[in-house]
Amino acid sequence: MKKAICVILSALLSAGIFSSCSLSESGVLENSFGGGVFEKETIRILSGSENKELSDIIAECSKKTDVGIEMTYKGSVDIMNELKSGAADYDAVWPASSIWLSLGDDKHIIKHDMSISSSPVVFGIKKSLAESLGFTSGKVSVNDILGAINSGNLSFCMTSATQSNSGASAYIGFLYALTGKTSALTSADLDSPQLKEKVSSLFSGIDRSSGSSDWLKDMFLAGNYDAMVNYESLIIAANRELVSQGKEPLYAVYPYDGLTVADSPLAYLDHGDKDKETAFLAVQQYLLSNDAQEKIRQTGRRTGITRDYSQYGEIFNSEWGIDTEKILSPITMPSEETLMKAMNLYQTAFRKPSLNIYCLDFSGSMKGEGNRQLTEAMAQILLPENAEKNLLQASENEVNIVVTFDGDVRNIYTVEAVGNLPLLYEDIAAEEPGGGTDMYTAALEGIKYAAGSYYIDEYCPAVIIMSDGASKTDRRDDFMEEYKACGYDIPVFSIMFGDADDSQLNELAELTNARVFDGRSDLIGAFRSVKGYN
Amino acid sequence: MKAKLIGAVILIAVMLAAAGYYFYGKTTDVTVINGYLGGEKIGIMEDKQIADILAKKYHIAFEYSRAGSLDMVTADQSGRNYLFPSSRTALDFYKERQGEPVSDEIIFNTPLVLYSHKAVAEALMTDGTVTLSDGVYYADMQKLTEKIKSRVTWAEAGLPELYGNVTVDTTDPVRSNSGNMFAALLANVLCGGKTVDEASVKEIMPQLKDIFSDLGYMETSSSDLFNQFIRTGIGAKPIIAGYENQLLEYAAENPAQYAKLKDDIVIIYPTPTLWSTHIYIALDETGKQGAAALCDEKIQQLAWEKHGFRTSGCDISSEGGEGKVNGVAPQLNAVINMPDYKAMKIIMEELED
Structure with a gap:
């Protein structure tokens, strides 16, 4: 829905006015840049997030070339995976390094790849x-x-x-x-x-x-x-x-x-549309023009072949x-x-082990669709055949704590051995939603439980709340105070389900230097994003 | 009111232009020929002057997807009319898998060369690995291969500012032709300077495997490797293997940039070297039209002048890439033959593992 609004807005404003909007949807940030009134074509670029720094230059590029540009940001390794599956939703890719292009181009769809900067x-x-x-x-x-x-x-x-x-x-x-x-x-x-x-x-x-x-x-x-x-x-x-x-x-x-x-290569994905190709080439040519290269250099990137940065x-x-x-x-x-x-x-043995504190909302408002989405989400991460497919495998020493809650904490489950994760899934799937909602108590109890049982410094800890976000607030202030007092740097992420209201979740994310993701549109993307943080 | 009028005028103008464009597009009746192309020939296919001759005189237009010379043989060929790899090995590979093609023809030639930086060439000149004669650099492949094999570091070779060992970066020899040819060249050198055959190649395979295993990740396209060489400077890719035409084409297409690089980048001709023969393989009758067109005298001339391919009728002294690029060898005397397909197959299979 947000995306639709974004596109409509950019269309409305496209009469010679640059428009931009960004939204957080399953961890993927998007920018749209509309061209002028005679805009010929829009190209959709799947890009590394470092290119967000070039937003102004891309907006200028859209204006100068009369080509609409839609940017979708992902990590470069995820871009490689998207390429391997054909990247049908994109006209171009712009990962951080060309190695991901070569590794991903199994289908020979890459054309016109040029390094924009390094x-x-x-x-x-x-x-x-x-x-x-x-x-x-x-x-x-x-x-x-x-x-x-x-x-x-x-x-x-x-x-x-x-x-x-x-x-x-x-x-x-x-x-x-x-x-x-x-x-x-x-x-x-x-x-x-x-x-x-x-x-x-x-x-x-x-x-x-x-x-x-x-x-x-x-x-x-x-x-x-x-x-x-x-x-x-x-x-x-x-x-x-x-x-x-x-x-x-x-x-x-x-x-x-x-x-x-x-080396930041920008490459065209050939799905057989000549007009898109022409539009792409105009965009690429602009980004490689002296003017744009100079502006890109001003952002701290190295451009061109000269190595003289004295000025x-x-x-x-x-x-x-x-x-x-x-x-x-x-x-x-x-x-x-x-x-x-x-x-x-790296994923299974070398990285610092994760300590995940999942807080799962089993309140009455989650009944039906919300609960179905939540259970499906846990199946994606806890069942090994799914996790491996999504490169979300648990590492050897990872700790998974699940706090189920309604108006109060229901159960706290802990799993240390990777092999027991499917059993944890069965327990979760067996719980029935009902009652009120208090995510503050659940998150706080989860953190206290983890801190009492483990040396937090030895892990990359994270609280992951999965909820529709409409919590009672009696214990909100307690949470805020106690979180600050405990001194741990534990981010509180949220994945929204059901008929979600994100205002409370956003507040928690802001306080704890975390983010909110939408599990309804792209669940795997949301999980990959959260797991990228721990 | 006035604004509305201007708006209407613009609208009509745009509509007329669009209609004109549409009808113009209809009148030029060209057959589109689609296929797989080695990256080093993209410049030719994107050349407007050449496209113009192809459309007007031969009523064809080329579409392409880039693929390594060997990759294209195994790739899905449905809907494709031609393959345009850069070696006979690819053709033999094709024949083995699919039998005789509709037709095959050598269109262009270019020697395998090394690209490097002046500082590297000079450091390698101290012990005669590289020599300079009449303004052209030559590499003694026996000496260079010995350095690579024994993992001499750049510091030991006189370049302490470079990290790592003396290597020549190539494309993946199992997937792309320039890497494949460099593997063939090394195999010949390791065999004492004789073209390896099915029997002798087996003896040198362990050494060849070690050399390629040390290279790690390899690009799959010659054009990618060359572009990275140009953009990244001495530290990233001190020496690469590529085709002579690549720098000649770059200089012809980007004279201003080449002027900046001219004093740094050098072509080093391996002694001995190999010729890369760019063979056009027609997969069907439609594809066959392409071969005849590419042999057009004017196209052959442009291929030399603008893209650096040595063609049958090309005059090396004529205006062209060579005129602007330093250190192009007027003729190549020390050329060794590519091993036959049986030997190449062993090289590829062993390097694949």
């Missing part, structure tokens, strides 16, 4: 901390960074390696550094038990994760963290905001033995560690087979 994946570390760790002078290796993490001096945020390019690139970089390999990593290298120990130790330093790079930057800015792994361009964007808020900027560290560069000192600021003179010598990406094996290992 940006290395770097560690952005609070400047004073980077200085005290000795990272602001000389060469820094991934092992130097690992040393700081192991000694408890550094923790960081990064995107999920199974969803986003920056996370996947950083992760592969870590694997090279930890194995000491300079030639391509092989499948056999991944079987080493020492490697598992070292990677797990590295990931224990993760504070927060996210499904996509731009969301990571937003989350970073809303919280209080030491460091994040992200594109140089997003470190620059974050620094501009930090400086304007009078806060300490991040210092960019380029680990020489684990470096990758994202961009305020953006590519050496005070922030940004170094455009340095020769970027990225690692060799492993073969597809090794890469996919590495991704599966």
Whole structure:
């Protein structure tokens, strides 16, 4: 419905006026850019979230080319998966790195792929901390960074390696550094038990994760963290905001033995529509024009073939560690087979284990459709055959806590062994909805229970409320107070079902630096998004 | 009122233009020929001058989907009229799977070359791996292969600012032709400079497998690899294997950009090297029309001048890519033959695992 309104609005406003709207729907943010009155064609681009930073330039592009542009944002790994299944809903893709195009183009639908800009994946570390760790002078290796993490001096945020390019690139970089390999990593290298120990130790330093790079930057800015792994361009964007808020900027560290560069390719998907192709080429040509390339460079991305950034000192600021003179010598990406094996290992063995606190609404208002959607959702994540298909498998040491609630807490279930998840599903499916709604009590009891039973720091914790959102508010203030007092950084995500009202859920998300997703339109997308965060 | 009038005038103008466009489109009656194309020839298919000759003189237009030369043989060919790979190996592969095609014809030639940066070429000149003669760089493949095989680091080769080992990045030899040819070249070199056959290839396979296993992820299209080489600078891809025509075409199409890169990017001719023969395979009678058209004298001339393909009638001294690009070898003397299909099949099967 929201999407329909968005499209109508953009159509109404398209008479020479640029219109934009963004909405949060199952974790996918969308922007529409309408062209002029003689708009010929609209192209739908599936894009990495880092390109949200280019919104103004894309809007200008739409105006100049008279082509409507609809942007849908996903992590690059998800873009690859969409490509593999034909990407029928899109006319173009714009992932962070061309490796995802080559890996995804099984159906040979890619045409006209051109790199729009590039940006290395770097560690952005609070400047004073980077200085005290000795990272602001000389060469820094991934092992130097690992040393700081192991000694408890550094923790960081990064995107999920199974969803986003920056996370996947950083992760592969870590694997090279930890194995000491300079030639391509092989499948056999991944079987080493020492490697598992070292990677797990590295990931224990993760504070927060996210499904996509731009969301990571937003989350970073809303919280209080030491460091994040992200594109140089997003470190620059974050620094501009930090400086304007009078806060300490991040210092960019380029680990020489684990470096990758994202080349941001924009490619046409040939579904046989000539008009779309012409429209696409106009858009691409505009983005590669001197004018647009200059504007893209102003956002902190590297463009064109020249390496002279001397007149961009305020953006590519050496005070922030940004170094455009340095020769970027990225690692060799492993073969597809090794890469996919590495991704599966990340999901099931290496990453910091998740501690999920699901709060499931069994109130009377969920009766019927709402309850059906909720049970279906739990089947997707708890039944292994579904989870594997969606790359949502539980990791080895993951903890799943389920709090079922109505006007009060009904039951608390805990499952540690992955093999018992189907039993948990059966318990949930057997509960019948009825009674009032109090999600605040459920969330609070869930957090207290988890904190009493586990060392929260050893996990990536998250509360995931699944509800239609209409809760009584008697204990709202208690929740707010006690959440702040407990001092844990536990995000409270929500997935909306039934006849949902998102205002209460949004308030919780804002307080806890989390997000609200719509489980009714794209359930798998919503789950992939939530799981990207832990 | 005035605004309304202007609006009406614009509307009528647009309608007239649309009608004109529609009828114009109807009068040019061209047969559309659809097929799979190796990425290095996209420039030819997108060339408006060539499209014009094809439409006016031959009443055809090419549509294409990009695919690696070997990938296209196994891809779904329904609705396709032609395949246009870059080697005889692809044709032999096709014949093995599907029998004789309706027709096949060599349309263009271009040698396999290495692309690198001046600093890399100079570092490799210190021990004679690369030499410079009459302004043209040549690589002693025996010496270069030895460096790759023994995992010499860039620092050891005199380039401490580069991380990792001395390698030549190629496309996937199992899926794309330039990588496939480079594998064939290495196989010949490892075999002491003789063209490998079914028997001798087996002896050198373990070494060849090690070399390719060290490369990790490989692009599936020569054009992608070349574009990345151009855009990413010395650190990312110090040396790649590609076709000579790629830089000649780039320089002809992007003279301003090439001017900026001219002092950095070098072509290095491997000694020995191999010819890439771009063979047009017609899958049906419609597809067959394409072969005749591509042999048109004017198209062949444009293919050299604008896209850098050495064609049967091309005059290397004529205006063309060569005139603007540094260090193009006027003729190639040290050329070795591609191994026959039986030997290539062993190489591909072994590298596939």
